[in-house]
Amino acid sequence: MSQTIQVPSICEFMNRHLVDVFETMLSMKSVPASSENLPQFEDKVTGSVAFAGDRINGAVYLHLGTAFAGQVAGAMLGLPAEELGEPEVNDVVGEVTNMLTGGLKSWLCDSGAECAVSTPAIIRGSSFMIEPVPDVDREWLVFDCCENRIAVEIHVKVS
């Protein structure tokens, strides 16, 4: 099956998929919110996974506030957040980003856009922005979850 991949369809898929990943793995209910006002994190943990194929290239970035990233890690591992160190939190955020991008990869492959994914990487900090390279679309998705906000940044170039 080969069809034209539309960026809005990618966003629709990711809106559904993030809710599913957070519900299934973390028992956390998340709801898509407006992306007009992007969350401003004082400190954040960002997971990234790239995808690349003949017809499509890009990356998914999952941004979580540092304290909420600890809560997410605690929920995933069934441990109190205060017992977890940076390595554990980083690994969980990387794994959640991997699940998000792995689901997107499967959806893209089933839509005729075969691609491969990278292993996850983590960035921590307070004042960084990720600039897309020229000709790449950047989409933002925002979610409300347990009185916190989640931001997903998708960079995508469809050939």
Added chain:
Amino acid sequence: MATKILSVDDSRTIRLIVGKAFRPYDATVIEASNGEEGLAVAAREKPDLIILDVTMPVMDGVTMLTKLKEDPALKAIPVIMLTAESGRENVLQIARLGVRDYLVKPFKEDQLIEKAGRCVTLEKRPAAAPAA
């Protein structure tokens, strides 16, 4: 004797979740963080079941599965793929290699136990006696 389960995943998180899922059962979970390490541990420990990720550094899960199935001493060990990738072609390619089952992340622990229970015997650990 406890059922021996090998979890091969580059994510420590997933290895911890797999270990936690089998804790109520008479099972020992051993770990490896990539396919190369997984093959070495499988050869040494002869697990009853392997739970295997696909995308990993050093050696990916598909390569490890291929090598496992080429090894007369290891090819009978059942393998469950545990991966975030569920595309049709991907699943078919892996099915052709002789995988026993396939579980897509995100997953619930009881889904993993159900699939593992179809491959090996899983007996609940006796409840701990209350302290005197």
